[in-house]
Structure formats: structure tokens, C-alpha cells
Amino acid sequence: MTDSNGSQRQGSHRPREIRVRVRRQDGPGQTPYWETFLLPYEPDLNVISVLQKIAALGKDAEGKRVPPVAWECNCLEEICGACTMVINGRVRQACTALVDRLLEQQPDEIRLEPMSKFPVIRDLVVDRARIFATLKKIQAWVPVDNYLNLGPGPRQSQENQELAYLLSKCMSCGCCMEACPQYLKIEVPRLPGESEDDYRRREMEITNRAFMGAAALAQIDLFNSNPIGAMNARERLDVLIGEGGIQVCGNAQNCVKVCPKEIPLTTSIARMGRAATIHMVRRWFDL
Amino acid sequence: MASYRVVVVGGGLAGLSATMKLAELGAEVWLISLTPVKRSHSCCAQGGINSVNNLTRQLGDSEWAHFEDTVYGGDFLQHQPPVKEMADWAPRIIDLMDRLGVTFNRTPEGFRDQRRFGGTLYPRTSFAGATTGQQLLYALDEQVRRWEVTGHVRKFEFWEYLGPILDQNGVCRGCTIQDLVSMEIRTIPADALVIASGGCGVIFGRSTMSMACNGSAVSRTYQAGARYGNPEFIQVHPTAIPGSDKLRLMSESARGEGGRVWVPRKPQDPRPPHQIPEHERYYFLEERYPKYGNLVPRDIATREIFKICTQEGRSVEKDRLCVYLDLTHLPRELLDRKLGGILEIYEKFQGVDPRSVPMKIFPAVHYSMGGLWVDYERTAAGGLRVGSPRNQHTNITGIFAMGECDYQYHGANRLGANSLLSCIFSGLMAAPGILAYVKDGDQGARDRLPSSLFEQAERLHKERFQEFFRRPRDGDNPYLIHQDLGRVMTAAATVVRHNEELDRAYEKVLELEARAKRCALSDTGSWTNQNLVFARALEDMFPIAKAILRGARMRDECRGAHYKPEFEMPSITADDPAETRRQAEAWCDRFAENTRRWLKSTIATCDPDGEPTIHYEEVDTSLIPPRPRLYGVVGGQIIEEVWRERQKPQVAATV
Ligand SMILES: Cc1cc2nc3c(=O)[nH]c(=O)nc-3n(C[C@H](O)[C@H](O)[C@H](O)COP(=O)(O)OP(=O)(O)OC[C@H]3O[C@@H](n4cnc5c(N)ncnc54)[C@H](O)[C@@H]3O)c2cc1C
Ligand code: SF4
Ligand code: SF4
Ligand code: FES
Numbered sequence: 034m035t036d037s038n039g040s041q042r043q044g045s046h047r048p049r050e051i052r053v054r055v056r057r058q059d060g061p062g063q064t065p066y067w068e069t070f071l072l073p074y075e076p077d078l079n080v081i082s083v084l085q086k087i088a089a090l091g092k093d094a095e096g097k098r099v100p101p102v103a104w105e106c107n108c109l110e111e112i113c114g115a116c117t118m119v120i121n122g123r124v125r126q127a128c129t130a131l132v133d134r135l136l137e138q139q140p141d142e143i144r145l146e147p148m149s150k151f152p153v154i155r156d157l158v159v160d161r162a163r164i165f166a167t168l169k170k171i172q173a174w175v176p177v178d179n180y181l182n183l184g185p186g187p188r189q190s191q192e193n194q195e196l197a198y199l200l201s202k203c204m205s206c207g208c209c210m211e212a213c214p215q216y217l218k219i220e221v222p223r224l225p226g227e228s229e230d231d232y233r234r235r236e237m238e239i240t241n242r243a244f245m246g247a248a249a250l251a252q253i254d255l256f257n258s259n260p261i262g263a264m265n266a267r268e269r270l271d272v273l274i275g276e277g278g279i280q281v282c283g284n285a286q287n288c289v290k291v292c293p294k295e296i297p298l299t300t301s302i303a304r305m306g307r308a309a310t311i312h313m314v315r316r317w318f319d320l
Numbered sequence: 321m322a323s324y325r326v327v328v329v330g331g332g333l334a335g336l337s338a339t340m341k342l343a344e345l346g347a348e349v350w351l352i353s354l355t356p357v358k359r360s361h362s363c364c365a366q367g368g369i370n371s372v373n374n375l376t377r378q379l380g381d382s383e384w385a386h387f388e389d390t391v392y393g394g395d396f397l398q399h400q401p402p403v404k405e406m407a408d409w410a411p412r413i414i415d416l417m418d419r420l421g422v423t424f425n426r427t428p429e430g431f432r433d434q435r436r437f438g439g440t441l442y443p444r445t446s447f448a449g450a451t452t453g454q455q456l457l458y459a460l461d462e463q464v465r466r467w468e469v470t471g472h473v474r475k476f477e478f479w480e481y482l483g484p485i486l487d488q489n490g491v492c493r494g495c496t497i498q499d500l501v502s503m504e505i506r507t508i509p510a511d512a513l514v515i516a517s518g519g520c521g522v523i524f525g526r527s528t529m530s531m532a533c534n535g536s537a538v539s540r541t542y543q544a545g546a547r548y549g550n551p552e553f554i555q556v557h558p559t560a561i562p563g564s565d566k567l568r569l570m571s572e573s574a575r576g577e578g579g580r581v582w583v584p585r586k587p588q589d590p591r592p593p594h595q596i597p598e599h600e601r602y603y604f605l606e607e608r609y610p611k612y613g614n615l616v617p618r619d620i621a622t623r624e625i626f627k628i629c630t631q632e633g634r635s636v637e638k639d640r641l642c643v644y645l646d647l648t649h650l651p652r653e654l655l656d657r658k659l660g661g662i663l664e665i666y667e668k669f670q671g672v673d674p675r676s677v678p679m680k681i682f683p684a685v686h687y688s689m690g691g692l693w694v695d696y697e698r699t700a701a702g703g704l705r706v707g708s709p710r711n712q713h714t715n716i717t718g719i720f721a722m723g724e725c726d727y728q729y730h731g732a733n734r735l736g737a738n739s740l741l742s743c744i745f746s747g748l749m750a751a752p753g754i755l756a757y758v759k760d761g762d763q764g765a766r767d768r769l770p771s772s773l774f775e776q777a778e779r780l781h782k783e784r785f786q787e788f789f790r791r792p793r794d795g796d797n798p799y800l801i802h803q804d805l806g807r808v809m810t811a812a813a814t815v816v817r818h819n820e821e822l823d824r825a826y827e828k829v830l831e832l833e834a835r836a837k838r839c840a841l842s843d844t845g846s847w848t849n850q851n852l853v854f855a856r857a858l859e860d861m862f863p864i865a866k867a868i869l870r871g872a873r874m875r876d877e878c879r880g881a882h883y884k885p886e887f888e889m890p891s892i893t894a895d896d897p898a899e900t901r902r903q904a905e906a907w908c909d910r911f912a913e914n915t916r917r918w919l920k921s922t923i924a925t926c927d928p929d930g931e932p933t934i935h936y937e938e939v940d941t942s943l944i945p946p947r948p949r950l951y952g953v954v955g956g957q958i959i960e961e962v963w964r965e966r967q968k969p970q971v972a973a974t975v
Contacts, residue, residue, distance in 0.1 A: 109563075115359045161356075194426045
């Protein structure tokens with residue numbers, strides 16, 4: 034069907050108002066609660082513009098003044114990875130969640146929730162520091178000697194580049210972790226009298242023992258297949274087979290279905306599984 | 321542990337490249353960013369990054385030619401030595417990024433592939449799929465993480481920079497920052513401060529930029545006394561997808577592959593586009609510019625689309641400005657092969673397939689050529705003395721600026737794929753100079769500074785923070801004031817500028833500023849209060865907005881992105897050769913006079929009440945003499961002839 038503007042959206046089922054239900058939480062450890070907002074319908078909105086309008090409105094559905102919902106975003110183009118949340122029960126980026134589409138699937142309301150695998154900071158904002166900490170643990174970088182002028186990097190086949198590009202589009206959004214049954218939430222409360230630095234160190238130790246998640250497994254694949262990155266592949270493989278490594282993955286394949294960047298996560302995981310086996314055998318004999 | 325501490329504000333390409341180089345040189349770097357640095361705006365860049373390369377060299381290209389294209393594209397408004405140095409470094413920068421693992425596209429033989437971009441004849445642009453900025457950003461992010469592990473870098477992500485701390489001699493000794501989660505405000509002593517906070521598109525409401533590009537860090541530094549160069553030069557991209565939250569870029573390549581721009585002849589014709597017959601469509605670019613058609617240069621396309629919707633009232637939609645960018649006449653197979661990536665973006669955000677329905681597009685604010693004024697040290701050969709503490713140094717001792725937030729490299733107009741280059745270049749190039757400054761300075765001064773200096777700064781910012789909570793709750797809504805500011809700025813200070821409109825806009829902005837200072841918060845909590853952070857950033861948009869408007873008001877000429885029809889250079893109207901010649905002579909006289917009068921950097925300083933004071937500075941054009949930019953000017957050829965003849969004796973005299 035085509036409407037007067039030439040778009041293929043359905044014109045007939047447009048409601049006068051959009052009902053948005055948000056699972057809110059005032060701070061870490063606080064009890065979550067639901068709040069409903071009503072907005073006049075407009076075409077071509079996405080969930081980010083809905084949240085912007087809620088902020089500008091400053092009232093809930095009953096007309097009560099409420100603080101604006103806290104959420105994270107930056108690029109609004111599905112490239113920065115900031116705006117991940119659970120929308121109508123599905124983890125995804127808010128900036129590409131089009132309201133007209135959501136209403137087609139579920140006309141009565143739009144439901145927004147924070148991700149459940151990361152500690153809530155406030156409302157839809159969660160603490161994803163763990164994702165970046167994992168990148169340290171797996172040495173997700175190319176260990177160049179220096180930043181001087183030493184000519185170009187090694188030549189690479191188109192095939193290699195295409196694979197590397199697919200993997201290096203990972204924007205650390207966390208969708209794959211939210212969907213993974215093996216990736217569990219870790220919330221480390223601060224002990225009384227513990228200094229910020231001590232707390233961070235303890236938190237890091239705990240997270241480093243937990244499952245690294247599909248994204249990190251694919252990053253090991255990426256850096257181990259880079260010609261220079263391969264030079265310290267063994268160190269990454271040690272981490273791969275260590276605590277929180279590949280053996281935790283139950284191969285449920287949920288991750289690959291939700292990745293907004295369509296990263297072939299399970300292919301990488303399979304490749305890493307084989308690399309892990311070989312590495313273990315080698316270690317066995319080397320030791 | 322390193323004993324020199326540099327604080328870097330911003331973790332886009334500029335901030336990260338400075339951080340990694342400073343860390344390599346042994347400094348301790350504290351990196352402050354509103355978002356995790358991996359989520360910085362730089363990840364949005366799609367097109368690529370320019371440099372001379374082995375292939376273009378064999379076609380006659382050189383570093384000098386890249387330098388010249390950049391300067392010509394910028395309408396000669398930038399100092400030439402830094403641009404020359406940047407073009408010289410470019411191939412080495414791409415090599416380095418290649419070593420860091422950036423997934424540049426490859427040729428079948430395994431070399432890096434390059435494409436051609438606007439404003440040049442050579443395929444200089446290296447690219448990584450359709451997300452070059454993201455790939456470059458990630459490579460730098462990874463290196464900085466490496467330095468974080470070794471303890472050289474400490475990150476403050478989700479922290480906001482509130483302003484510099486200057487001692488009684490006006491030397492920067494650190495800055496004040498706030499944790500956006502706990503709202504804690506603290507000061508950090510530093511030996512040098514680097515501002516790499518990106519562009520300021522959010523001042524225009526919606527733009528192609530990210531939400532963090534609100535110019536707040538620059539504004540706070542400007543309000544502390546830093547000079548701001550060329551504020552009025554704002555690049556507007558001709559084709560963006562209007563969205564209610566953002567205007568997303570639609571690459572020029574859509575027109576490159578044969579896309580046609582049109583509006584219905586009957587304004588706001590209610591029929592769907594495919595039912596409007598060919599003769600009832602107005603292909604205005606093709607009709608008005610038969611020679612260039614849909615591929616007129618960026619600034620012209622922008623102006624025509626803007627005019628047809630505003631002045632001529634021919635927008636496709638009644639309550640939204642847009643024109644059709646039509647690809648539906650092209651074979652699907654071709655579209656998928658050549659434009660797949662960008663068409664997917666349209667489909668993803670509009671929910672409409674551009675292969676079967678014409679896209680709706682409109683120009684959007686895209687880039688700020690202006691920014692913090694920075695210095696440089698020139699060599700006799702016309703390049704920069706690398707390692708000089710003057711490079712990228714603002715007029716406040718101890719504060720450096722780089723990336724999109726400086727005014728240094730792009731003059732009156734930026735060429736595509738040159739910005740990623742200037743960001744990485746300025747970060748890498750400035751690092752040794754910053755370290756030289758730090759080492760040369762008052763050794764150990766950081767520890768001897770009176771604690772009152774920091775306590776006072778902390779008190780000031782806490783007071784500003786608390787003041788928001790004391791405001792009456794019935795004040796204006798900051799989000800609505802921001803929408804108004806965006807509307808005023810977009811209408812008066814983007815594509816076409818008129819003096820009376822700029823005057824009116826200035827009045828309106830003053831009024832909005834007064835309202836913003838009284839605006840009310842709907843969130844009065846002190847935990848992750850985004851409402852307050854927004855309201856405060858909004859207040860800080862006004863000094864920059866006013867500098868943009870004032871700069872535009874005062875510059876009575878057309879240059880690059882700054883277009884005032886009232887002061888446009890005439891076309892040649894005569895047919896008769898003698899008369900044509902006479903007109904061309906007169907044109908060149910006027911051009912020479914205009915160059916004498918206006919080929920100057922606009923420099924804004926912020927008065928205590930937030931008003932800009934403007935003065936002008938000479939531009940170093942000693943390497944390539946300015947010449948007319950004759951893109952699309954009727955009679956361009958004869959003008960060029962006359963201009964060349966005039967240059968000859970001068971060139972002979974200077975040799
Ligand atoms: C859609 C789009 C496409 C583009 N494509 C290209 C292209 O193909 N080629 C090209 O050369 N250029 C392109 N550009 C331009 C280029 O992307 C930018 O100019 C460049 O990325 C800017 O980098 P930066 O490091 O200066 O700043 P940014 O990447 O914007 O980073 C700014 C940093 O500062 C931080 N920050 C800001 N304010 C504060 C504060 N108050 N406190 C703390 N931190 C703060 C932010 O968190 C962020 O980390 C494009 C731009 C857009 C909008
Ligand atoms: S395949 Fe592994 S990583 Fe992916 S969802 Fe399943 S358990 Fe998690
Ligand atoms: S792999 Fe995909 S889903 Fe997982 S973090 Fe990366 S981009 Fe997000
Ligand atoms: S805002 Fe960047 S991914 Fe959605």
C-alpha cells in the first residue's frame with residue numbers, strides 16, 4: 034500500500050496517540066517501576082525521538098510532572114552502539130526502532146526497558162564498563178612497535194579484508210550479551226569504606242572471571258587473524274581457554290540473531306572453538 | 321610513572337591520536353569524554369580519508385597538489401603552512417593507520433584501494449567499507465586502551481569538562497570536570513590541557529552531527545578567554561534525510577550514480593511521485609545548470625534546494641521542507657551493487673525502499689570550519705616546525721586545541737575526506753610540541769600551586785550546578801528553547817544569509833538566552849541528571865551562536881560556505897568580445913579589492929557578558945597566491961584569462 038506521500042507505510046491504522054510504557058529505576062539497587070506516557074501521533078518517529086518528546090513534555094499520561102527518562106544515545110545512526118535497550122521485549126538499538134513499524138507489530142503500546150544483563154544506573158541507562166574491560170583482557174589491539182613512520186602495514190587479500198571488516202564493525206552495544214543465556218549479570222556492591230580504586234580493582238577481578246560473551250570471542254578471531262595481531266595470538270588463546278572463555282558458550286546461537294551489525298558471531302565462535310582445541314593440545318605437549 | 325600530566329578533553333579521532341602519541345612520548349594522559357570514547361561522533365564518517373598515494377602520484381598528483389586543492393576548496397581563508405604540513409604527512413598517516421589494523425578496502429593484488437571525492441581530480445580517498453570513521457576511531461581506541469592497561473592513560477568516560485582553571489598569570493593549570501552518573505564535581509591539576517571536543521552542530525537544532533556535538537567544551541574555553549576563529553563558516557551538506565531527531569547524511573554518490581533531483585511543478589502536488597508525469601516534474605538543477613545538472617558543486621546544490629523550498633515555496637511536503645532525490649529510473653541491480661550501503665541507511669530509517677520510491681532530502685548543517693584559534697610555528701620552507709610548543713596552542717598558555725574544534729585547516733569550506741585527516745594529523749603532530757611546552761615550563765609547578773586555586777574553581781562550578789535547583793519550577797522548558805534556537809540559527813545562518821535577517825536573529829537569540837538562564841528543570845535529583853546537563857550545555861550554546869551570527873553579519877562578501885546574495889560577484893553578461901573583456905577586467909578589479917578587504921580570519925573574543933567582539937587577522941597566503949574560485953560562474957573562462965595575465969608580472973617580480 035502506498036500513502037499520499039508515496040511511502041509504503043499503512044495509513045489506515047495510525048492511532049491518534051502513542052502510548053509508551055517505560056520501566057524506570059531511580060538508581061542502582063532501587064526498585065524499578067513502570068510509568069506511562071502519551072504522545073500525539075506523528076509519522077516517521079523512532080524511539081529516540083519519542084524519548085526526546087517525553088523529555089520536552091515533562092509529564093506522564095496522567096499529567097503529573099515527572100523527571101525525563103534517562104537514556105543513552107549519540108550518533109542516532111546505529112553506529113556508536115550507545116542506545117541499546119529492550120523494546121517490546123527485544124534487545125535492539127533505539128535509534129533504528131521505527132515507531133510506525135513497532136505500532137504495526139503491537140498497536141496498543143511501546144514498551145521500553147533497560148538491558149537486564151548490566152547493572153542499571155538510572156532508567157534505561159546501564160553500566161556497560163564490563164564490555165570495555167573485557168577488551169583489555171583479550172588484548173584487542175594490534176601491538177605495533179611505535180607510531181613512527183615505518184611504511185604501510187602488510188598487504189592483505191580482499192577476502193581477508195572483508196572478513197576483518199565484518200568483525201571490526203562491532204560497536205560494543207551489548208545486544209549479543211543481553212540475548213545470551215550464558216552471559217549473566219554481575220553487580221558488585223561497594224563495601225563500606227572501600228576506596229574507589231580498590232572497588233574498581235575488585236570489580237574488575239570479578240568480571241574478568243565471568244563469561245566474556247560473543248563479541249569478545251569474535252574480537253579474538255579478528256586480532257588473531259590480523260598479520261601483526263597474530264604475533265601474540267597465543268596470549269589471546271590463553272585467555273580464550275581460560276576462566277570465562279569459550280568453554281562457557283553453550284552454542285545457543287541467540288547472539289548472532291540480535292547483532293544489529295550482522296556480525297557472523299557463531300562462525301567466529303566455531304573458528305575459535307577449533308583454535309582453542311588446537312591450542313590446548315599444543316599447550317599439553319609444550320608443558 | 322610519568323611525571324607530566326596532560327588532560328585531553330574529547331576522545332574522537334583528534335583526542336585519541338593526541339592521547340596515544342603523548343602516552344608514547346611518556347606523558348601521563350587523563351582523557352575526559354561525555355561518552356565512552358569508542359562512541360564518539362567520529363564513528364559517523366562514512367566516505368574516507370585523503371592522502372596522496374602511489375597510484376595518484378603516477379597520475380601527476382603530489383603533496384603539493386593535495387595542499388593546493390585544500391586551499392582552493394577553502395577559498396584561501398586558511399593559513400597555508402599548517403595545511404602544507406598536513407598534506408605532507410597524509411600518506412604517512414594512512415600507512416600508520418594501516419599498521420594499526422584499519423580494515424581499508426583492498427585491490428585484488430592486496431594494495432589499499434582508493435576512490436575519488438569532490439574537489440579533486442585524483443582518487444586520493446582511502447576507505448574502509450562504508451564506515452571509515454568508525455574503523456579509524458576503533459584502531460585509535462584500541463591503542464589508547466593498550467596505554468590504559470600500562471597505566472599511562474586514565475579515562476574519565478561519562479564525565480563532562482566544565483572549564484579550564486587559570487592561575488593569576490592566566491596560565492592554564494588544570495580543569496574542572498563532573499561525573500555525569502554521580503554528579504560529583506572535581507578539579508584536576510594538569511601541566512597542559514587539550515581541547516578535542518569536535519563540532520557544534522547541535523546549536524542548529526538538528527544536523528548530521530551526533531548528540532554530543534554541542535560545542536559546550538569549546539564555549540567554556542572561549543568564555544574563559546580563548547579566541548574563536550572564523551565562526552561564521554558552517555558547511556551545509558546538500559542532501560540529508562530529514563528526521564525528527566536527526567538529519568542523516570545521504571552521500572553525494574547517489575547523484576554521482578545518476579540520481580535526479582526534482583519537485584512537482586504544482587507546489588505540494590498531493591499525488592504520489594510515481595503518478596506525477598514527467599512533464600509535471602521540475603528537474604530544477606538540470607534546467608538551471610544544464611552543464612553540470614545534478615552534479616553541481618556542493619554549495620550550489622545546497623543553495624538551489626534551499627531556495628526552491630523556502631523562497632519559491634515548492635517543497636514536496638506542506639509542513640516539512642524537502643525535495644525528491646530520485647533513483648527509481650535506475651536498474652535495481654546497479655543500485656544494489658554501487659549504492660547498497662547508503663540505500664540501506666535510508667531504508668532502515670525511513671522504512672521506505674529508495675529503489676522504488678524517490679527519497680526525500682533536504683540540506684543539513686554538517687561541519688564547522690571555524691573553531692578555537694590556534695597558533696603554529698612556520699619553517700623557512702613553508703611547513704611547520706614539528707615539536708614547537710606553539711603548534712595547536714590557543715592564546716591561553718597551556719591550552720591546546722585540535723580536530724573539528726580548531727579553526728586551522730579548512731578555511732571557508734572543507735573538502736570531503738579532509739576532516740578525518742586533519743583530526744588525526746593535528747593530534748599526532750601537536751603531541752611533541754605539547755610535551756616540549758610542559759617540559760619547558762615551571763617544573764613541578766603542579767604540586768606547588770595553591771590549593772585555593774582549585775577550591776575556588778570547584779566552588780564556582782558547584783554554585784552554578786546548585787543554582788539550577790533553586791530556580792522557580794514554572795520557568796521555560798530547556799528542550800523547547802533549544803528547538804527555537806535551532807530554528808532561528810538554521811533560518812538565518814546557514815545556506816543563504818541576509819543582513820536584516822541576521823540582525824533579527826541576533827535579537828531573537830538574546831531573548832532565548834535570557835529565557836534559557838531562567839529555564840526550569842523537570843528533574844531536581846542529583847543522580848544522573850541529564851536534564852540539568854542539557855540545560856547547562858544549552859546556556860553555553862549562546863556565546864558560540866552569537867559569535868556565528870555576528871561573524872556572518874559583519875562579513876559583507878561571499879566566500880566558501882558563507883553566501884550573501886547581496887554581495888555576490890556578478891556574472892559576465894556581455895556577448896561582444898570587447899565588452900566581455902571590459903566586464904572581466906572590472907570583475908577582477910572587484911575581486912582584488914574584495915580579497916584585500918576580506919581575505920582575513922574572523923577572530924571573536926568573548927566579553928564578560930558573553931557578547932562577541934570581532935577583529936580580523938591577516939591570512940598567511942605566502943605559498944599559493946589567492947585566485948578566484950570560478951565554479952559555475954558565467955564567463956569564468958575570460959575572467960580566468962584576465963586574472964592570469966595580471967598575475968604574471970607579479971610572479972616574475974617575486975621570483
Ligand atoms: C555524517 C558525517 C559524515 C562525515 N564523513 C566524513 C568523511 O567521510 N570524511 C571526513 O574526512 N570527514 C567526515 N566527517 C567529518 C568528521 O567526521 C568529523 O569532523 C570528525 O570526526 C571530528 O572528530 P573530532 O575528533 O574532532 O571530534 P569528535 O569525534 O566529535 O569527538 C569529540 C569528543 O569530545 C567529547 N566532548 C565534547 N564535549 C565535551 C565536554 N563538554 N566534556 C567532555 N567531553 C566532551 C565527546 O565525548 C567526544 O569524545 C563527517 C561528519 C558527519 C557528521
Ligand atoms: S552461541 Fe554462545 S555466545 Fe552466542 S548466545 Fe549462545 S552461548 Fe551465548
Ligand atoms: S557483536 Fe554485535 S551485538 Fe555484540 S556487541 Fe558487537 S555489535 Fe553489538
Ligand atoms: S544512538 Fe548510536 S547506535 Fe543508536
